[in-house]
Amino acid sequence: MKKITIILFYISALTAIQVMAQEFKEKYRPQFxxxxxxxxxxxxxxxxxxxxxxxxxxxxxxxxxxxxxxxxxxxxxxxxxxxxxxxxxxxxxxxxxxxxxxxxxxxxxxxxxxxxxxxxxxxxxxxxxxxxxxxxxxxxxxxxxxxxxxxxxxxxxxxxxxxxxxxxxxxxxxxxxxxxxxxxxxxxxxxxxxxxxxxxxxxxxxxxxxxxxxxxxxxxxxxxxxxxxxxxxxxxxxxxxxxxxxxxxxxxxxxxxxxxxxxxxxxxxxxxxxxxxxxxxxxxxxxxxxxxxxxxxxxxxxxxxxxxxxxxxxxxxxxxxxxxxxxxxxxxxxxxxxxxVKELDALNAAGFSMKHVRVKDQLDLTEKAKNKTGLFRLDLSTENTADFSVLLANEAGNELIVGYDKAANQYYIDRSKSGKTDFEKGFGERHKAPRFATEEKISFTLIADVASVELFADNGLTVMTDIFFPESEMSKLYIKSASGIALDNLKYTVLKSAVK
The missing domain is CATH 2.115.10.20 (Glycosyl hydrolase domain; family 43)
Structure with missing residues (x-):
């Protein structure tokens, strides 16, 4: 009986190790x-x-x-x-x-x-x-x-x-x-x-x-x-x-x-x-x-x-x-x-909405989001244009920043501290994009998967797509504005995995 127990324990332990190895091996696997x-x-x-x-x-x-x-x-x-x-x-x-x-x-x-x-x-x-x-x-x-x-x-x-x-x-x-x-x-x-x-x-x-x-x-x-x-x-x-x-x-x-x-x-x-x-x-x-x-x-x-x-x-x-x-x-x-595409809404899970939000310095959304996976959609619109950024971060100290620079009238994605960047000398850089819209208000949709962000600004007039490789899930989320910015609406949606 002891012999059977030991064998079963060994098989169970081996299976657990294999599962852990598979999860580690595929930690950058996109989920949708x-x-x-x-x-x-x-x-x-x-x-x-x-x-x-x-x-x-x-x-x-x-x-x-x-x-x-x-x-x-x-x-x-x-x-x-x-x-x-x-x-x-x-x-x-x-x-x-x-x-x-x-x-x-x-x-x-x-x-x-x-x-x-x-x-x-x-x-x-x-x-x-x-x-x-x-x-x-x-x-x-x-x-x-x-x-x-x-x-x-x-x-x-x-x-x-x-x-x-x-x-x-x-x-x-x-x-x-x-x-x-x-x-x-x-x-x-x-x-x-x-x-x-x-x-x-x-x-x-x-x-x-x-x-x-x-x-x-x-x-x-x-x-x-x-x-x-x-x-x-x-x-x-x-x-x-x-x-x-x-x-x-x-x-x-x-x-x-x-x-x-x-x-x-x-x-x-x-x-x-x-x-x-x-x-x-x-x-x-x-x-x-x-x-x-x-x-x-x-x-x-x-x-x-x-x-x-x-x-x-x-x-x-x-x-x-x-x-x-x-x-x-x-x-x-x-x-x-x-x-x-509207079909992406099928991934919508939990989330929250906020109206008339004033951001001065930093708004920490981590606890309110309760999202350990880092998969989300963030939709926001501003009452006034001012510098602001959305910061994705994790316990390892990795940061990915997506934002708007009013003086330059540019959107940007900064992946210089986003995790693993040393595989190519030009990977860890800040990318810039012009703002074409002329109205004062900004609309801003950000979609984040395990290893990518896609920004659709001003109803898709300016689009940016960047991949990145964090050491762990980007489960922390902040909105920052040194000068202060007023948001009409802020909607945060946790996204489900589409992997079967």
Whole structure:
């Protein structure tokens, strides 16, 4: 009997140690941002809504947690909040690795694969040709699925767009252009965008180029997107172009242009270079296909400056939360806005609201929040604009500061003391973003997960996304203002985990 008791105790102790080790190993695991269970992930690909399900494909290397030969990973969701990882969708083949791209629902069976077929359009990247420096190592190919994205068949006629001799020739984003009954491909071609058209997703004709002399050119143009938004009774076309490096706070970022598209040529009305997100960690951001009038964007929540070095295990990288896009006119300038999708409200748990709050020096919300996980949403609006900051902290002395600097008229995120920062020399810095709104009042929404914050200021006119790696949960919360600030409303919501 003693022998059995000892064995049972040993098994129980071993199980406890394994559980503790697993918790420690995954202490930076996001709780409501998609991450693969293990190994490397970067750009979101092929995002499409079909028959009640959101499909997220993504750049994936299943054999290590650093970048390697690219596959398309796959995850599905009913609400863009809780995701289920699926088997790998596309594997490298004789034509090369499977780089970024998009997916569409072929409702009219234009390609002949079947009505409502899911068709993926992606870049084949040939590493052999790349080594030979032919300048033709990237081309565009297609694959289709007739079973809701479970299995995929690559088109025998691949590639469908051959490379004319451009070394960076990738990331096709395809949409249907109803006025002319044709597909439009928006393709990143080194330092510009090239538009192609097709009646059937198989045969493509080059239409025009855009951007050689517009926008930011601090790095290679990548991962574009093109879509219309109705604003004040008028259709405005949005062209997103991700760029690496060259972002406003170093490294990877996304810029956008607003204008007109006639099925052949994009004409920009933008007078300045505009950025999707002024944080360091929203790259390769593109929208879901087939979502009707909603334009829903997600990005890769990392930066090529340190993506291979971030201290997570056994996975690397997450995606941003899904964001709904709109337009807002400020003075004579038009801007893209970005706010959390309403589906995120499903995570709301406990919380509290306060009205007409005066903050002088410091307001400690730690005890009132009663939140040990550090997962929360904070919404506040001000009666007057003045310097203020929101401070996240923990018992280890780590601090992450998100705030507004009135003299500079800038929002900022300071992660210099946020925890582990030594894996890359530029990680622990303060990032700044301009305030575009002209009204006196400020609206401010901050969403915090285990290892990230996302700021949506002035109803999404200014957006910032930053990741960070604290030694323990950021369970302390303060609002600070040396000069004093009056808050109209303050609403704090504890967020539940979406991990199952």
């Amino acid at each position: 941002h998609f991450t693969p269970k293990a190994n490397w992930m970067n750009d979101p690909n092929g995002m499409v809504f079909h028959n009640g399900t959101y499909h997220l494909f993504y750049q994936y290397y299943p054999h290590d947690k650093i970048w390697g030969p690219m596959h398309w990973g796959h995850a599905t969701s009913k609400d863009m909040v809780s995701w289920k990882e699926q088997p790998i969708a596309l594997y490298p083949d004789s034509l090369g690795y499977i780089f970024s791209g998009s997916a569409v629902v072929d409702k009219n069976n234009t390609a002949g694969f079947g009505k409502d077929a899911l068709v993926a359009i992606f870049t084949h990247h040939d590493p052999v040709q790349e080594k030979q420096k032919t300048g033709k190592h990237e081309s565009q190919s297609i694959a289709y699925s007739l079973d809701e994205g479970k299995t995929w068949t690559k088109y025998k006629g691949n590639p469908v767009v051959k490379n004319p001799g451009i070394s960076d020739f990738r990331d096709p984003k395809v949409r249907w252009f109803e006025p002319q009954k044709k597909w439009i491909m928006t393709l990143a071609t080194k330092d510009r965008i090239t538009f192609y058209s097709s009646p059937d997703l198989k045969t493509w004709t080059r239409e025009s180029d855009f951007g050689a002399n517009e926008g930011g050119h601090g790095g290679v143009w990548e991962c574009p997107d093109l879509f219309p938004i109705m604003h004040e009774g008028k259709e405005t076309w949005v062209l997103i172009v991700n760029i690496n490096p060259g972002g406003p706070n170093k490294g990877s970022a996304g810029q956008y242009f607003l204008g007109n598209f006639d099925g052949k040529t994009f004409t920009s009305n933008s007078k300045e270079t505009k950025w999707l997100d002024f944080g360091a960690d929203n790259y390769a951001a593109v929208t879901f296909s087939n979502t009707g009038s909603r334009n829903i964007l997600m990005g890769w929540m990392s930066n090529w400056q340190y993506a291979n070095q971030v201290p997570t295990d056994p996975w690397r990288s997450a995606n941003t939360i899904a964001r709904e896009l709109g337009l807002k006119t400020v003075g004579k300038e038009l801007y893209l806005t970005s706010v959390p």
